Amino acid sequence: MLKVENINVYYGNIQALSGISLDIQEGEIVTLIGANGAGKSTLLKTVSGLLKPKQGKIIYEGKPINGKAVQTIVKQGISHVPEGRRVFANMTVEENLQLGAFLRKDKEGIKQDLERVYELFPRLLERLKQQAGTLSGGEQQMLAMGRALMAKPRLLLLDEPSMGLAPLLVKTIFRIIEEINKAGTTILLVEQNANLALSIANRAYVVETGRIVLSGDAAELTSSEQVKMAYLGGH
Incomplete structure (x- = not known):
């Protein structure tokens, strides 16, 4: 459904993403995990057209969308829930x-x-x-x-949906994310709470300083020592 090929994204002279590639199949929940400032939000903004990659391609349902206007991308079926909610x-x-x-x-x-x-x-x-x-x-x-x-949307980009919420509410939000997915919407999720994100995702990518350093089945990554030490509180 979505294929990101070798994209480089800059803020001025600072490289925020370097050579990132990933793919999402229709119907999946795919999560990006990584520390703050690793480039996860930048990746979502690039997919939704808020940022333009300097190199690389973003292909959605077989058509390139990088460089297209945000509203064109929304019309094609991609919606973005930004970090910090941004309601009017x-x-x-x-x-x-x-x-x-x-x-x-x-x-x-x-x-x-x-x-x-x-x-x-x-x-x-x-x-x-x-x-x-x-x-x-x-x-x-x-x-x-x-x-x-x-x-x-056919593809929903969710940026930090649990940020700043009480634990009980976080559970509710994540239950609803699963319901939205079951009803047929594919989801790309950025989430600080790696345990929670991996518990509902099919697959995951680990992002460090603008690069993907690990990827795989969510269950595999949950049991990986490297991921446990860095993102799951070492348990």
Whole structure:
């Protein structure tokens, strides 16, 4: 579904990603694990068109998408839930969700997807007319995910969905990520909580200083000594 081939990405003169290649099959949950600043978020931003690679190719469903405008990439079926949620604070929950469907014309489909978002996140239905900025962190995370789903993505990029949330809420968010995946959306997940990410992923890539240093089946990586020592608290 997605093939990233040997991409190099720079912030000014600083190289953030060097020679990264990965692939994602339709229906999978693939996770990127690694320390802060390793380049995981940069990779998601490059796939969604927010950053342009200097070299390399990004191929989605057989077509190159690097260098394309963000809205074109969204239209092709890729949605990005950024780190820090980035909801529109002065707009209501409902308006945020409607904005997610901005590029769509299928009124009936939009209505069905709104209902599906309310099923996944009943809390949002209770807070429809509330300004997004007044929601708790967990509710904002639900809103950011709901808004991304309103674009009807086939590939969902999730950047640090558990950041800053209470453990109980993290469990809920991860259960919902699995539900979204079971309903047919492929997921590329960046997550600091490596244990949790590996527990729901099919495969994983370990990113260190802009390079992929390990990849494999999530279960294999969970039992790898190197991964345990570096990312799973040594257990």
